[in-house]
Amino acid sequence: MNPTLDQLIAQFTELIGPEAFAAAAAPAVPPSPPAATAVGTTGASPAAGGGVPVAAAKPAPAPAAPPPPLQATQHALKGYDLDARVAPNQVVDAARLLDRAGFAIDAVTGVDWLAQEEMEIVYDYFHPSQSLRMVVRTRVPRAAPELPSISGVFPGANWHERETHDFFGIRFAGHPNLKPFLLPEDANFHPLRKDYTP
Amino acid sequence: MIATRETVSAAPAAQGPQETFVLNLGPQHPAAHGVLRVLMTMEGEWIQRAEPVIGYIHRMHEKMGENRTWAKFLPNTSRIDYLSAMHYTHAFVGAVERAMKIEVPLRAEYARVITSELNRISSHMVWWGALLLDLGGFTPILYAFDDREKILDLLEGLCGARLTYCYYRFGGLYNDVDDEFLRGTRDFVQHLRPRLKMYRDLVTDNVILRKRLTNIGPIDAEMCRRYGATGPVIRGAGVPYDVRRMEPYSVYPRLDFKVPMYPECDSMARYLVRMDEMEQSLRIIEQALDQIPTGPFLAPKVPRVLRLPAGDYSYAVEAARGRFMVRIVSDGKEIPYRVRLRAPSFSNLSLYEEASRGMILPDALAMMGSLDLVIPDIDR
Amino acid sequence: MTFLSLEPIRVLLYLVGICAFVGANAAYLVLAERKGAGRIQRRPGPNEAGWAGWMQPLADGLKLLAKQIMVPPGTDSLLFRLAPLLVMAPPLMCLVTIPFGENVVARDLNLGLLLVFSFGSINVMALMLGGWASRNKYAIISAARVVSQNVAYEIPMLLVVITLLMMTGTMSLQEITAQQAGGFWHWNLFKLWVNPLMPVTFVIFFTCMLAETNRAPFDMAEAESELVAGAFTEYGGMGFGVFFMAEYANIVVGCCLATVLFLGGWQSPIGILSSGAWGLLWFFLKTYALILTVIWIRWTFPRTQFYSLLNLSWKILIPLSLATLLLTGAMMKLPLLWRALS
Numbered sequence: 001m002n003p004t005l006d007q008l009i010a011q012f013t014e015l016i017g018p019e020a021f022a023a024a025a026a027p028a029v030p031p032s033p034p035a036a037t038a039v040g041t042t043g044a045s046p047a048a049g050g051g052v053p054v055a056a057a058k059p060a061p062a063p064a065a066p067p068p069p070l071q072a073t074q075h076a077l078k079g080y081d082l083d084a085r086v087a088p089n090q091v092v093d094a095a096r097l098l099d100r101a102g103f104a105i106d107a108v109t110g111v112d113w114l115a116q117e118e119m120e121i122v123y124d125y126f127h128p129s130q131s132l133r134m135v136v137r138t139r140v141p142r143a144a145p146e147l148p149s150i151s152g153v154f155p156g157a158n159w160h161e162r163e164t165h166d167f168f169g170i171r172f173a174g175h176p177n178l179k180p181f182l183l184p185e186d187a188n189f190h191p192l193r194k195d196y197t198p
Numbered sequence: 199m200i201a202t203r204e205t206v207s208a209a210p211a212a213q214g215p216q217e218t219f220v221l222n223l224g225p226q227h228p229a230a231h232g233v234l235r236v237l238m239t240m241e242g243e244w245i246q247r248a249e250p251v252i253g254y255i256h257r258m259h260e261k262m263g264e265n266r267t268w269a270k271f272l273p274n275t276s277r278i279d280y281l282s283a284m285h286y287t288h289a290f291v292g293a294v295e296r297a298m299k300i301e302v303p304l305r306a307e308y309a310r311v312i313t314s315e316l317n318r319i320s321s322h323m324v325w326w327g328a329l330l331l332d333l334g335g336f337t338p339i340l341y342a343f344d345d346r347e348k349i350l351d352l353l354e355g356l357c358g359a360r361l362t363y364c365y366y367r368f369g370g371l372y373n374d375v376d377d378e379f380l381r382g383t384r385d386f387v388q389h390l391r392p393r394l395k396m397y398r399d400l401v402t403d404n405v406i407l408r409k410r411l412t413n414i415g416p417i418d419a420e421m422c423r424r425y426g427a428t429g430p431v432i433r434g435a436g437v438p439y440d441v442r443r444m445e446p447y448s449v450y451p452r453l454d455f456k457v458p459m460y461p462e463c464d465s466m467a468r469y470l471v472r473m474d475e476m477e478q479s480l481r482i483i484e485q486a487l488d489q490i491p492t493g494p495f496l497a498p499k500v501p502r503v504l505r506l507p508a509g510d511y512s513y514a515v516e517a518a519r520g521r522f523m524v525r526i527v528s529d530g531k532e533i534p535y536r537v538r539l540r541a542p543s544f545s546n547l548s549l550y551e552e553a554s555r556g557m558i559l560p561d562a563l564a565m566m567g568s569l570d571l572v573i574p575d576i577d578r
Numbered sequence: 579m580t581f582l583s584l585e586p587i588r589v590l591l592y593l594v595g596i597c598a599f600v601g602a603n604a605a606y607l608v609l610a611e612r613k614g615a616g617r618i619q620r621r622p623g624p625n626e627a628g629w630a631g632w633m634q635p636l637a638d639g640l641k642l643l644a645k646q647i648m649v650p651p652g653t654d655s656l657l658f659r660l661a662p663l664l665v666m667a668p669p670l671m672c673l674v675t676i677p678f679g680e681n682v683v684a685r686d687l688n689l690g691l692l693l694v695f696s697f698g699s700i701n702v703m704a705l706m707l708g709g710w711a712s713r714n715k716y717a718i719i720s721a722a723r724v725v726s727q728n729v730a731y732e733i734p735m736l737l738v739v740i741t742l743l744m745m746t747g748t749m750s751l752q753e754i755t756a757q758q759a760g761g762f763w764h765w766n767l768f769k770l771w772v773n774p775l776m777p778v779t780f781v782i783f784f785t786c787m788l789a790e791t792n793r794a795p796f797d798m799a800e801a802e803s804e805l806v807a808g809a810f811t812e813y814g815g816m817g818f819g820v821f822f823m824a825e826y827a828n829i830v831v832g833c834c835l836a837t838v839l840f841l842g843g844w845q846s847p848i849g850i851l852s853s854g855a856w857g858l859l860w861f862f863l864k865t866y867a868l869i870l871t872v873i874w875i876r877w878t879f880p881r882t883q884f885y886s887l888l889n890l891s892w893k894i895l896i897p898l899s900l901a902t903l904l905l906t907g908a909m910m911k912l913p914l915l916w917r918a919l920s
Contacts, residue, residue: 079445105424333880
C-alpha cells in the first residue's frame with residue numbers, strides 16, 4: 001500500500017506503453033525539455049523525487065514538442081512528484097492502478113487549450129500515508145470531449161467529474177449522474193471554456 | 199382529502215409495503231449552515247438516501263481567476279472558505295511563489311504560521327459552537343465566540359479585516375507583525391489554555407454529547423481515501439494525514455507539533471481531533487513566537503506585474519477543514535490561464551450520501567455537523 | 579369577606595385570576611428565560627424595551643398580534659386553527675385544583691390529581707393535531723415524535739404518582755399539601771422512612787415533566803436544528819404565540835404540581851409561618867426555583883437523541899418507578915404484616 005516512486009514509475013511505464021514514449025521522443029529533441037527528466041522505456045529512472053529543475057524560463061506558450069509522457073518532478077518546484085500523461089481510454093486503468101497503490105482522489109479538473117483545439121483533463125491524487133503526489137493527465141479533442149468516468153473506481157470523482165462537465169462540457173462516459181451540479185439545473189453553457197461569452 | 203375506502207384502495211400498491219417520502223432539507227434549514235440542500239428519501243425518520251444538492255452560492259471563483267491578474271485574484275481566495283481565509287490565501291500565494299521561485303523571508307514565514315494557526319483556532323471555534331447548536335446546545339457558541347473575538351481583534355490589528363483576511367502577499371506579508379500583535383498573541387495563548395480545559399469540562403465530557411456523537415456516523419479510512427476526504431475527517435478515521443507533515447510547507451518542518459489522530463471513525467473522533475488541534479495550534483504559535491526572527495517581511499524585487507513562467511503548479515495547505523490545493527496553469531501572460539481550487543469541504547461532503555445511508559435524521563445531522571462544512575467552500 | 583363566599587363571584591375571580599396568572603407567567607417567563615439564557619451565556623439578554631427589558635414581553639406580544647396568521651393552502655384549516663386553542667386550554671384547567679395557599683384554591687376537588695393528569699394528556703393531542711393539520715413533513719415527523727414521547731413518559735410519571743397516592747391515600751391536592759405540614763423533613767421528598775427511594779422518585783417525576791412539556795434536553799417536538807420548528811413550522815403570528823405561551827403554561831403547571839406533590843406545596847420549610855400570604859410566598863418560591871431549574875437545564879445541555887430518549891423511559895425510568903412502587907407498597911404493608919404475625 002505504500003509504493004515507492006520507482007515502483008509507480010515502473011507501473012505507469014507499463015500502463016502507458018512503449019509506443020507513447022516513442023511518439024514523444026520522435027518529433028525531434030525539444031530545445032529545452034520542460035520541467036523534468038524523461039523516464040525512458042528502459043526504466044532508467046532518475047533518483048526518486050529528483051529530476052532536473054528546468055521548468056522556469058520557457059517563454060513560448062507551449063506549442064513545441066510534446067513532453068515525455070512520464071515525468072518525475074520535484075515537489076518543491078511543481079507541487080507534485082510524478083506527472084503521467086495517458087491516453088483518454090487509459091484513465092480508468094490509471095485510477096485502478098493508483099487505487100491499488102493506496103492513493104486517494106484529490107481532484108479532477110479540466111483545462112481548455114483553445115489554440116491546440118484540445119481539452120486537458122487533470123486527475124490529482126495524493127497518498128494518505130506517504131508524502132507522494134501524483135498527477136495523471138490526458139487530452140481529448142475539443143470538438144468531442146468524451147472519456148470514460150473513473151467514478152466507478154473512486155466514488156469521490158463523481159462530484160469532480162460532474163463539476164468538470166458543468167464547466168467544460170466534457171462528457172464522462174459511464175458517469176451515473178451527469179446533470180448540472182454547481183450551475184443552475186437548466187444550464188446549457190460551459191463557462192470555463194475559453195470561447196465562452198456570457 | 200378524506201380517506202375513504204375508495205381513495206385508500208386507489209392508492210398505488212405497486213410501491214410495496216414501505217412508504218417513503220422525500221424530505222427537502224434546505225436550502226433554508228437551520229442545520230444546513232448556509233444554503234446546503236439535501237434531498238432525503240426517508241422511511242419514517244430513517245434515511246434511505248440523502249443526496250446533497252449544492253451550488254446555491256456558486257460564484258465561479260475559477261472563472262474570476264481567468265480574467266484578472268494574479269495579484270487581483272488574491273482577495274478572492276479569502277472568500278472561498280471565509281472561516282479559514284489565511285490558509286486559502288497561503289495556498290494561492292504559495293503556488294505563485296513556487297512558480298516564480300520567490301524566496302520568502304523567514305520572518306514572513308513565521309508570521310504566516312502564527313496567523314494561520316490563529317485562524318485555525320478561530321475556525322474550529324465556530325465549528326464547535328455550530329456543532330453544539332446542531333445538537334441543540336445553545337450556550338457553547340457564545341463562549342466560543344467570546345474567545346474567537348480576541349483572535350479577530352488580533353488579526354484585525356494586522357491587516358484590517360476580521361474575517362476575509364488578505365494579509366499575505368507574493369513574497370511575504372502586507373505589513374510587518376508588530377510587537378503589539380506578538381504580545382497580544384502570547385497573552386491569548388495563556389488565556390486560551392484554561393478556556394480549552396473549561397470547554398472540555400463543560401461540553402466534551404457531557405454525557406448527552408458523548409451519546410450523541412459516539413458511534414454515530416462511521417467514516418472509515420477506506421471511505422475517506424475513495425472520496426478524498428481530508429482534514430479532521432480522515433484524522434478521525436485513524437490516518438494521521440496532515441498536509442503540514444506530508445507535504446511540508448512554510449516553516450512547519452521546524453516546529454514541533456503532534457498530528458491528533460483518533461481511530462474510532464465516528465463523529466466523536468472527529469470532534470476530539472479538532473479539540474486537540476486547537477491545543478496543538480497553541481503549541482505551534484508559542485514555538486513560532488519564540489523563534490520568529492527579525493528582518494524583512496517582504497521579499498525584495500517582486501515585480502509589480504507578475505508573469506508566471508508557463509506550466510502548471512500546485513500548492514497544498516492544511517486548511518481548517520482539510521487539504522486545500524490550488525492548481526494554477528500559466529501560459530506566461532499576466533493573467534492566469536486556469537486556476538483550480540480544490541476545496542476540502544467539497545470532498546468531505548461528497549461522502550455524505552454513502553455515509554448517511556440508513557441513519558436516523560438527528561444522527562445524520564449530527565454527522566453533518568461533525569464534517570464541519572462551509573458552504574461557500576463547497577460551491578466556490 | 580362574605581362576598582367571596584358568593585359562588586358566582588368566586589368563580590369569576592378565580593377565572594380571571596388564573597387566566598391572568600397564566601398569561602403573565604407565559605409572558606414574563608419568556609423574558610426570564612431570555613434573561614437567564616443571557617446570564618448563562620455571559621450577555622445581557624433583552625435590555626432595550628423598557629427598564630432593563632421589562633417591556634419586552636409586551637413588544638413581543640404586540641408584534642405577534644400584528645402578524646397575519648397564515649393558513650397554508652391544502653391544510654385542514656379547522657384543525658389548524660383549533661390546535662393552538664386545544665394546547666392552551668389544558669394548563670388553564672389544571673390550575674383549577676392547584677392550591678396556591680392555605681385558602682387560595684379555585685376548586686379543591688377530591689379527585690384533583692386525576693383531573694390534572696387527564697387534562698394534561700390533552701396537550702399531546704393538540705400538538706399532534708397541529709402537526710398533522712399543517713401538512714408539512716417536518717410537522718408530521720414532529721407529531722409522530724410527540725405522541726411516542728408522551729406515551730413513553732406518561733407511564734413512569736403515573737407510576738410515580740401512584741407511589742405518592744399510596745403514601746398519601748388521597749387525590750385532593752389540598753389534603754396532600756396538608757399532610758406535609760411541619761417543616762421540610764415532612765415533605766414527601768424527604769419522607770425516607772416511608773420510601774427511601776423518594777428523591778429518586780422526584781427526579782423521575784421532574785424528568786418526565788421535562789419530557790411531557792417538550793423542554794430541552796427532550797425538546798424533540800420542536801428540535802429546531804432538525805425539524806425547523808417541528809409541529810409549529812407552519813404557524814405564524816399569534817398562532818405560534820399561543821403554542822409558545824402554552825409551553826410555558828405547561829411548565830408552570832408541571833412545576834406547581836411538583837411543588838405540591840414533593841415539596842410541601844405552600845407549607846413553610848421551617849414549620850411555622852405557613853398561613854395566608856406566607857403560604858403564597860413559600861409556594862411561589864418553590865415553584866419558581868423549579869422553573870428556573872428548567873430554564874437552567876435548557877441552556878446547559880444539548881438535545882438527546884430521540885431513541886435514547888425512548889430508551890431512557892422504557893429501559894430505566896419505568897423499571898425504576900415500578901421498583902419504587904413495589905418498595906413503597908412493601909414498606910407500608912410490612913409493619914401490618916409484622917403486627918399480624920406478632
